[in-house]
Amino acid sequence: MRLRNIPGARDEIVASPYTIKNPEEYKGRWTEYFGNDHPIHLEIGTGKGKFIIELAKRNPDINYIGIEKFSSVLIRALAKQEEEELENLIFIRFDADEIENIFDKDEIDRIYLNFSDPWPKDRHAKRRLTSDRFLGRYINFLKSTGRVEFKTDNRDLFDYSLETAKEAGWEVKDVTYDLHSSEWNEGNIMTEYEERFSAQGNPIFRMVECPPSR
Ligand code: SAM
Numbered sequence: 120m121r122l123r124n125i126p127g128a129r130d131e132i133v134a135s136p137y138t139i140k141n142p143e144e145y146k147g148r149w150t151e152y153f154g155n156d157h158p159i160h161l162e163i164g165t166g167k168g169k170f171i172i173e174l175a176k177r178n179p180d181i182n183y184i185g186i187e188k189f190s191s192v193l194i195r196a197l198a199k200q201e202e203e204e205l206e207n208l209i210f211i212r213f214d215a216d217e218i219e220n221i222f223d224k225d226e227i228d229r230i231y232l233n234f235s236d237p238w239p240k241d242r243h244a245k246r247r248l249t250s251d252r253f254l255g256r257y258i259n260f261l262k263s264t265g266r267v268e269f270k271t272d273n274r275d276l277f278d279y280s281l282e283t284a285k286e287a288g289w290e291v292k293d294v295t296y297d298l299h300s301s302e303w304n305e306g307n308i309m310t311e312y313e314e315r316f317s318a319q320g321n322p323i324f325r326m327v328e329c330p331p332s333r
Pocket of ligand 1: 167213214215234
């Protein structure tokens with residue numbers, strides 16, 4: 120979801136009280152940052168923030184961090200959060216390629232991946248947020264009792280992700296090829312992409328991945 124470049128977006132992000140400027144400084148100290156020991160859930164590739172903002176509203180006892188690579192998109196999420204002023208939600212403009220630099224062992228309880236970029240060419244497979252390279256990164260900071268929740272409308276990406284997780288020793292569960300007609304739809308929060316694709320008649324695929332026991 121790369122929007123056109125928005126002049127001043129980076130400056131606005133830096134000025135916002137709802138973004139972390141030097142996230143590396145908080146590695147191992149996120150509990151201290153939030154000022155409580157509530158669980159911490161991440162959304163990687165948060166886009167315009169609809170999903171994570173609604174989650175944070177519904178669950179004040181969970182801390183949320185939205186990670187997004189592009190300022191031009193993140194600025195939309197920040198505009199919403201500046202209206203809501205949710206104390207349990209912050210955003211980081213960051214490329215998840217470097218995610219191990221900002222979270223330490225066992226700091227994170229859950230990761231949401233919603234409609235992640237499919238990177239359809241084989242030679243780009245390592246860039247997929249569900250690739251074995253990313254799963255290996257997540258293990259370094261996800262609790263052993265934690266989970267990754269993944270939604271997409273892209274069947275190839277879904278099949279690849281399912282296979283990759285199993286091969287890497289993750290337990291895959293709660294798999295559905297039609298989330299909106301499934302038992303897991305209750306409480307489901309639609310993302311921007313989910314609304315768009317399901318309005319076009321596309322089924323939504325969803326799975327939960329649990330890390331291998333250490
Ligand atoms: N999750 C939102 C939704 O479902 O509506 C947005 C989906 S959009 C297809 C994917 C988003 O992930 C884009 O905003 C993109 O910039 C972001 N993204 C992709 N790769 C990323 C990375 N390595 N680090 C952080 N964000 C990333």
